[in-house]
């Protein structure tokens with residue numbers, strides 16, 4: 001359960017670190033599960049994921065991943081002919097988006113009563129899990145993730161999207177930890193939302209307001225440095241980002 005001080009901090013900042021949420025054994029089991037998924041993955045049918053390239057998000061592989069366990073490459077893992085130029089485990093940007101329902105290990109962690117109780121403490125009357133992903137932050141080729149608000153992509157009215165981000169290894173400024181803009185969930189109304197549209201279900205951003213978007217000062221971004229097993233709660237309107245992994249640290253032993 002969250003303490004009243006933790007709740008007050010979340011309400012003030014829009015994010016909160018809950019230390020040691022998962023045990024080292026639970027972290028290890030999630031990592032082993034991902035290793036199994038990668039070893040079985042048919043990367044010939046995967047596609048590239050880039051947070052810069054929203055047009056790429058429209059392909060069938062991306063859209064269908066909502067109900068599957070799908071692997072997405074780093075842009076730099078392919079050569080100009082579209083061939084993978086490195087091993088699977090070091091070429092993947094992320095795996096998603098239904099790990100919470102389709103993989104037993106992820107399911108057990110995702111549906112822990114403690115997590116649901118925390119969601120209720122944050123004011124979510126009937127919390128439901130709609131998406132899960134495993135993000136790699138590959139050293140050397142992994143890109144940055146531009147500042148964004150998760151509610152843009154998981155939109156409800158009123159806003160209810162809440163991120164439960166769990167570190168599966170130490171994340172710090174050197175290997176691409178999360179950064180968040182304190183208080184931005186209170187000062188940055190959502191300017192747009194991501195929608196599927198048209199005959200071919202292409203994805204576009206649709207404006208929600210005529211107002212100019214709020215200016216985000218990246219100098220005010222705060223690093224969220226965490227240890228393996230720590231949980232970060234993230235309000236759907238809280239502006240966050242991550243830089244590329246400039247360290248040689250690799251997330252996977254494979």
Ligand code: FE2
Pocket residue numbers: 148149150240
């Ligand atoms: Fe995000």
